[in-house]
Amino acid sequence: NAGVTQTPKFRILKIGQSMTLQCTQDMNHNYMYWYRQDPGMGLKLIYYSVGAGITDKGEVPNGYNVSRSTTEDFPLRLELAAPSQTSVYFCAVGDSEAFFGQGTRLTVV
Amino acid sequence: GIQVEQSPPDLILQEGANSTLRCNFSDSVNNLQWFHQNPWGQLINLFYIPSGTKQNGRLSATTVATERYSLLYISSSQTTDSGVYFCAVRLYYDYKLSFGAGTTVTVRA
Numbered sequence A: 001n002a003g004v005t006q007t008p009k010f011r012i013l014k015i016g017q018s019m020t021l022q023c024t025q026d027m028n029h030n031y032m033y034w035y036r037q038d039p040g041m042g043l044k045l046i047y048y049s050v051g052a053g054i055t056d057k058g059e060v061p062n063g064y065n066v067s068r069s070t071t072e073d074f075p076l077r078l079e080l081a082a083p084s085q086t087s088v089y090f091c092a093v094g095d096s097e098a099f100f101g102q103g104t105r106l107t108v109v
Numbered sequence B: 001g002i003q004v005e006q007s008p009p010d011l012i013l014q015e016g017a018n019s020t021l022r023c024n025f026s027d028s029v030n031n032l033q034w035f036h037q038n039p040w041g042q043l044i045n046l047f048y049i050p051s052g053t054k055q056n057g058r059l060s061a062t063t064v065a066t067e068r069y070s071l072l073y074i075s076s077s078q079t080t081d082s083g084v085y086f087c088a089v090r091l092y093y094d095y096k097l098s099f100g101a102g103t104t105v106t107v108r109a
Helices: none
Strands: A003-006 A010-013 A019-024 A032-037 A043-051 A054-056 A065-066 A076-078 A087-093 A102-109 B004-007 B009-016 B018-026 B029-037 B043-048 B054-058 B057-063 B069-074 B084-092 B103-108
Touching: A003 A087, A019 A032, A019 A087, A019 A102, A032 A054, B004 B084, B009 B018, B018 B029, B018 B084, B018 B103, B029 B069, B043 B054, B043 B057, B069 B084
Parallel strands: A010 A102, B009 B103
Antiparallel strands: A003 A019, A019 A076, A032 A043, A032 A087, A043 A054, A065 A076, A087 A102, B004 B018, B018 B069, B029 B043, B029 B084, B054 B057, B057 B069, B084 B103
């Protein structure tokens, strides 16, 4: 039982490149979330989903896109990476209690 | 949106001391959680406590939903308690899980 799995754990991107952060759950929960955490700061909600085919914006959605085609997967897409997107990205899952993945540390240079 | 305020922002403790962390929120919630972010960045679930009192070893938490606050108690603190403690809430009529700014706890030997 893996719970919440995020890949990759680390990534360095050049400005303007694109990438997809993966989040997969085996908990069969409907609610999934993407957060970013800048150094020394709290967690800010980027996007969330309440079920397959349903997504909505959080506090800081600009520069990101998501999709939710299955219950298990909730990928986060960065289309044109910018230095301001350097951060640690966390995926969370939970219809009541939420559980977090290990995070993806992204650096844009 | 909902306001989540945590206090104090920073706390320095001598090993063995007790402490209380507070989380105030601005609206009625159906989900309140406390997390510990360890020095390696992992987010560890401490309590899922939308109301009432729970205890887990040296940690306990109380949420008074009608008065819109929650307290996290750390007793006989240890150096491994160091890190950032986050409170997160979800409104009755919303799906977003919103975080406070956190309390940074440093326990000195």
